[in-house]
Amino acid sequence: MSELTCESVCYGDVLHDVSLSLQRGKICALLGPSGAGKTTLLWVLAGLWPPGSGRVVRGTGNLGMVFQQPGLWDHLTVEQHLKIVGADRDRAEQAISTMKLTDLRRRRPGAMSGGERQRLSIARALAIDPAWLLLDEPMAHLDGPSRGDLFDLLRSALADSNAGVLIATHHADEAMRLADDIAILIDGHIVQHGPTEHVYHHPVNLAAALATGPAHLLDNQVVRPEQLTFTPDPAGDAVVQRCEFLGSGFMLRFGVANTVATARSTQAVSPGSRGRLTIVHDTTGHT
DSSP: OOOOEEEEEETTTTEEEEEEEEHHHHHHHHEETSSSSSHHHHHHHHHHOOOSSEEEOOOOOOOOOSSEEEEOTTTHHHHHHHTTTTTTTHHHHHHHHHHTOGGGOOOOOSSSOOHHHHHHHHHHHHHTSSEEEEETTTTTTTOOHHHHHHHHHHHHHHOOOOOOOOOOEHHHHHHHOSSSSEEEETTTTTEEEEEHHHHHOOOHHHHHHHHHOOEETTTTEEEEEEEEEEOOOOOOOOEEEEEEESSSSEEEEEEEETEEEEEEEESSTTOOEEEEEOOOOOOSSSO
């Protein structure tokens, strides 16, 4: 069996009738806000917590897990962490190299930075040659260059892995850059699951759209800022509230029809300007 599947899983008042299937060689991002149930679902899939109802069926092979906190042993070196989980020498060396820990192989966690400790946590999971790899907000406690460096290493490591990967995060941009598929978890329910581009361009509702980026309702449609164009018109019903410089252009915030909308623009527009907003339907069918 080449899938890790949960079927109609419930867990207390946290997960409600959740069904999800992971395939070997595919990366799925579990995307949702804090408190949505992402960590609970990963723990249930890993077998650490039994579901209250429903079932989990796991294909053959090792399962690796990376927790939000690295969970390292202070008295063990990098090499010893990989040895204690049963990694053979070749796999251990590959994981150490992949996560750029070669020069730290004899160092203990207390002498490592936060980013280095998380790289060790990921290396430990990779070293057992996992068929299934579950990652719970692996970059949650990092920021700045450390976060960017770890993201690049993780993206490369996952691309080279044949594991079925589920990575929980609330960062939409990272999810979309990493994943083949996205599953959106809100209030313990999977509200949408599918290929990343499809989920972004065809959200099932506004909540699902907001999980993957800026969006709002306009004329009873869910629209993204890049789908709106602004045409100056003194009689228009859209009023510019704010104009923000983004480097590559501008983001305009409008008050329109008792709601707020945002649109991208190549030119600055003065606050207070009036105009009309048009929803663009492109040739690829995105709306």
